[in-house]
Amino acid sequence: MQHIHDNACEGILPSIDWTTLAHDLDQFGAARLPGLLDVDACRSLAALYADDHLFRSRVVMARHGFGQGEYKYFAYPLPAVVQALRTAFYAPLADMANRWNQAMDIAVRYPHTHAHYLQRCHAAGQRRPTPLLLHYDEGDYNCLHQDLYGEHVFPLQMTILLSQPGKDFEGGEFVLTEQRPRMQSRAHVVPLQQGDAVIFAVHDRPMQGARGVHRVTMRHGVSRIRAGRRYSVGIIFHDAK
Ligand SMILES: O=C(O)CCC(=O)C(=O)O
Numbered sequence: 357m358q359h360i361h362d363n364a365c366e367g368i369l370p371s372i373d374w375t376t377l378a379h380d381l382d383q384f385g386a387a388r389l390p391g392l393l394d395v396d397a398c399r400s401l402a403a404l405y406a407d408d409h410l411f412r413s414r415v416v417m418a419r420h421g422f423g424q425g426e427y428k429y430f431a432y433p434l435p436a437v438v439q440a441l442r443t444a445f446y447a448p449l450a451d452m453a454n455r456w457n458q459a460m461d462i463a464v465r466y467p468h469t470h471a472h473y474l475q476r477c478h479a480a481g482q483r484r485p486t487p488l489l490l491h492y493d494e495g496d497y498n499c500l501h502q503d504l505y506g507e508h509v510f511p512l513q514m515t516i517l518l519s520q521p522g523k524d525f526e527g528g529e530f531v532l533t534e535q536r537p538r539m540q541s542r543a544h545v546v547p548l549q550q551g552d553a554v555i556f557a558v559h560d561r562p563m564q565g566a567r568g569v570h571r572v573t574m575r576h577g578v579s580r581i582r583a584g585r586r587y588s589v590g591i592i593f594h595d596a597k
């Protein structure tokens with residue numbers, strides 16, 4: 357991956373509208389970041405799927421009832437662009453996560469650097485990297501789920517669409533559900549273009565109601581790919597047991 361350098365993500369963070377991002381996360385539990393990666397970066401990342409040396413494991417989703425399609429978890433060291441995004445996004449998202457925990461009366465607070473947070477995960481036996489590359493063909497889908505890998509859970513995560521809808525594939529929408537206390541669930545579709553990211557709640561998030569704050573349970577997945585091939589990369593901030 358010669359043309360993705362360590363500084364691949366420098367300059368991205370200042371251009372992000374954090375106010376809108378925080379607003380969308382508070383309102384919907386998800387926020388879209390348009391154009392996080394350019395087409396070349398998307399293609400380079402998707403091309404890594406063929407290189408088994410870069411991964412610690414491969415999951416065939418149908419074998420576990422997770423859906424249909426497959427994914428691979430990167431091994432450490434992560435590809436430079438994945439490592440850069442995971443480190444750079446952690447700090448601003450930790451501020452948001454701390455605010456959410458305060459709102460939900462959860463005592464856990466997240467340290468200001470990802471290195472410190474990983475120390476916490478590793479000390480608890482969560483040492484395996486969780487960033488992953490996903491691969492779907494026609495008819496594949498990803499059932500609604502939560503990416504929990506142990507006691508330590510960083511409550512926000514990011515997915516970047518690496519293929520172009522309408523050209524590389526049809527269908528395959530990124531979907532989220534919100535399970536509200538004593539109410540019916542609400543679904544969201546996040547329309548993504550190639551290179552767009554979505555940041556979203558891993559499991560619980562606070563929702564401001566008429567009579568105080570509720571805890572809302574989120575799940576995410578991908579609707580059926582109607583044609584073509586869809587790649588995405590997932591960046592999860594906690595490590596796995
Ligand atoms: O393929 C997608 O858009 C969803 C991937 C996913 O489940 C994840 O990144 O955790």
Ligand SMILES: [Fe+2]
Nearest residue numbers: 502503576590
């Ligand atoms: Fe996921």
